[in-house]
Amino acid sequence: MIDARGLSCPMPVVMVQNEVKKSSPDEVKVMVDSMVCVENITRFASSKQYDVEVVKKDGEFELTLKKKK
């Protein structure tokens, strides 16, 4: 799980990019606390053929990126 809460853009999406570049994992989980980060990570995910699930809790967002089969 990448914890990118409290970080301003573009750091959260960059952290996710680095994780994907490093090991091309089937699944990446990340916590962020702004809608901008959710949108940015969603755009990155679709460019790399990942699906994204977003769960919102208490003003924070848990994103699960899953590689498309």
Next chain:
Amino acid sequence: MDDKIKLTKLANCAGCGAKVGAGVLAKLLDGLKVRTDPNLLVGFDKSDDASVYKVSDDLALVQTVDFFPPIADDPYTFGAIAATNALSDVYAMGGEPKLALNIMAVPASLPKDAVHQILHGGYDKAYEAGAIITGGHSILDDEPKYGLAVTGFVHPDKVLTNSGAKDGDVLLLTKPLGIGILTTAAKADLVSEDTMAYAVRLMTTLNKSARDAMVKYRVHACTDVTGFALLGHACEMAQGSDVEIHLSVGDIDLIPEALDFARTGILPEGMYRNRSFAEAYVDAGDTELAKQDMLYDPQTSGGLLIAVHPDEADALFEELSSSVPSAQRIGTVRAYTGGARIYLR
């Protein structure tokens, strides 16, 4: 260790991206009593770039103010960009800047030399524009901010607003797009040195030559493309002129490295604000999402968007081609047909 000050680390928001969104701004101003004056030629009723007040039959005063937090790490560069951006509003009205006042906020901890360099950058640009800086005001603040209040002159009959575009006009743009995305990516040190140097050159290029060229032609409307992005400013032009605008996305100069960042989700918060303000008025057709994002990207010290009579578009385009960073013929103005205000094709 590199102990050079990195100004952008002290900023919450980069450059014109710090601007309050257009929709929010309208709500903030709502209910405030607006007084009029027969000599006030341009007020804030049409969301224009500056106010214009007629002093005599052949002289009108153009007034504007613009300031923001650091968009560059180097103090001199930041000062030069902020000044170029502030002066631009006068050019967008077809005017010439004459007097300027510094507006500054600095943290107590910022070294004197850095403050001096910010001002030096501002003075150099004001002088290049033919204006003089006659004073200013500074306060202490954790986040540095700098800009200018600028007064210029224009002939009352030659004022260019954003609301005069006419059916058939050709739209020209004078700088490429992607500055907001690049300055966001720069916060994570992702931008190549060459591209960053190019971005700084663009942001410190005065819109003076664009203005000097366009005033010789039948220009019906003009605005500078800044915080509200090409689509936000084009939308204001279309609404203010009661026309619709057709943009040819393939003819718009999008900085290639910025488009690459857009495709991987490196986008500033201001882009989303601009999108939520303008997208209800935009028919994007099948334009790629990343290219749309580039058109919603907030620009700092962007170029002029010019609506020119079709008979004079070729001549103005040719003149701009040799005098501005990137002359582009990006679309046309058409009579409003009741649907979207902007069509992307």
